[in-house]
Amino acid sequence: MRVKSLESLLVEKGLVDPAALDAIIDSMEHKVGPRNGARVVARAWVDPAFKKRLLENAPAAIAELGYTSGQGEHTLVVENGPKVHNLVVCTLCSCYPWPVLGLPPVWYKSAPYRSRAVIDPRGILREFGVPFPDDVEVRVWDSTAELRYLVLPERPAGTETMTEEQLAALVTRDAMVGVAKVTLPQSGGAP
Amino acid sequence: MNGAHDMGGQQNMGPVEYEKDEPVFHAPWEARMYALNRAMRAWRKWNIDADRHALELMRPVDYLRMSYYERWFHRLVAQVVEYGLVSKEEIDSGKAAAGSTKANPPLTPAMPARWLSRGIPSSHDPQVRPRFNVRQRVRARNINPTGHTRLPRYVRGKTGVIVRDHGVYLFPDSNAHFQGEKRQHVYSVRFAATELWGDAASPRDSVHLDMWDDYLDRA
Numbered sequence: 001m002r003v004k005s006l007e008s009l010l011v012e013k014g015l016v017d018p019a020a021l022d023a024i025i026d027s028m029e030h031k032v033g034p035r036n037g038a039r040v041v042a043r044a045w046v047d048p049a050f051k052k053r054l055l056e057n058a059p060a061a062i063a064e065l066g067y068t069s070g071q072g073e074h075t076l077v078v079e080n081g082p083k084v085h086n087l088v089v090c091t092l093c094s095c096y097p098w099p100v101l102g103l104p105p106v107w108y109k110s111a112p113y114r115s116r117a118v119i120d121p122r123g124i125l126r127e128f129g130v131p132f133p134d135d136v137e138v139r140v141w142d143s144t145a146e147l148r149y150l151v152l153p154e155r156p157a158g159t160e161t162m163t164e165e166q167l168a169a170l171v172t173r174d175a176m177v178g179v180a181k182v183t184l185p186q187s188g189g190a191p
Numbered sequence: 192m193n194g195a196h197d198m199g200g201q202q203n204m205g206p207v208e209y210e211k212d213e214p215v216f217h218a219p220w221e222a223r224m225y226a227l228n229r230a231m232r233a234w235r236k237w238n239i240d241a242d243r244h245a246l247e248l249m250r251p252v253d254y255l256r257m258s259y260y261e262r263w264f265h266r267l268v269a270q271v272v273e274y275g276l277v278s279k280e281e282i283d284s285g286k287a288a289a290g291s292t293k294a295n296p297p298l299t300p301a302m303p304a305r306w307l308s309r310g311i312p313s314s315h316d317p318q319v320r321p322r323f324n325v326r327q328r329v330r331a332r333n334i335n336p337t338g339h340t341r342l343p344r345y346v347r348g349k350t351g352v353i354v355r356d357h358g359v360y361l362f363p364d365s366n367a368h369f370q371g372e373k374r375q376h377v378y379s380v381r382f383a384a385t386e387l388w389g390d391a392a393s394p395r396d397s398v399h400l401d402m403w404d405d406y407l408d409r410a
Contacts, residue, residue: 014294021226091199145401
């Protein structure tokens with residue numbers, strides 16, 4: 001049996017409504033995703049009061065921006081700094097903060113990442129192109145319960161004059177999982 | 192259960208394969224599979240912990256071989272039969288049994304936004320007392336249940352410090368088996384990387400896990 005025949009059987013038996021499936025897919029493809037998280041991060045960078053609320057009660061602060069769907073009820077935001085870097089994993093399955101990041105990428109759900117992130121986080125970070133010196137603490141968050149983690153990356157230098165919208169455009173999914181830093185795009189000159 | 196899903200600290204799983212500009216779903220069937228899983232949960236025949244455990248029950252060789260949504264497909268086929276929503280004969284034939292009555296889906300097109308926002312139960316119920324305080328040292332219990340648990344092998348018997356009390360949540364080890372919610376506190380527990388992995392780990396690094404009261408003892 002394939003997915004298509006399973007769906008038609010469940011529809012024939014009145015167990016699911018195909019239009020409801022369409023609505024679910026639409027919300028995961030178009031309503032949630034890392035652009036939401038990027039807006040949360042950018043707001044935290046420009047608005048210290050919002051950042052304080054975000055670190056104290058992330059679901060309420062995130063809801064201020066209108067993001068309230070499932071799997072985010074118990075979100076915690078962990079902040080990177082010059083001497084602390086945070087990395088998020090779910091070693092047991094695929095827990096991930098859907099309202100702010102959408103569905104997780106395949107690598108996040110894969111055996112290589114789930115197995116290594118807790119025992120060799122620095123090796124993973126090196127492979128992702130973000131090596132950390134020994135004097136930076138690497139904190140791994142294994143999502144073993146219903147808490148969902150979002151990394152608040154460091155705001156890069158040279159962005160002081162940028163608007164909140166321009167800042168949000170710099171923030172990547174990977175930076176909010178903790179496998180990247182936020183960087184400025186290469187400017188027009190020689191690299 | 193000490194299953195293939197409990198991956199923390201396993202080695203030789205290969206490189207992390209990164210896909211640039213990855214789509215939300217890689218094929219239409221993945222999207223349908225994702226949505227079917229969510230829509231069928233609306234029947235409330237099983238809860239999220241039972242859902243997770245159903246994946247853990249797959250044989251390790253299958254769990255490791257299959258893609259994420261392939262696992263979901265096999266799980267849903269098993270669930271609808273186990274919970275009596277579809278018969279084995281209907282799965283085999285792909286057709287509803289002659290004379291069977293047609294149900295009304297609990298999830299309608301207008302509902303998903305609201306339904307998806309329904310919270311996972313938790314509370315700050317003052318009736319449920321925490322057994323531990325922030326900054327207390329604790330040891331993760333060395334237990335090897337054959338059913339569902341969210342206590343990974345790599346922390347069992349290890350000592351850590353409570354850094355935060357997250358409030359009260361259902362206990363997955365019993366809830367997954369419909370043996371009661373056993374509401375209890377969940378804490379963020381910090382384990383030094385050296386405690387988990389030995390002296391080769393960085394002395395600065397740590398792993399934080401969210402742990403239920405019943406996973407912990409005083410250290």
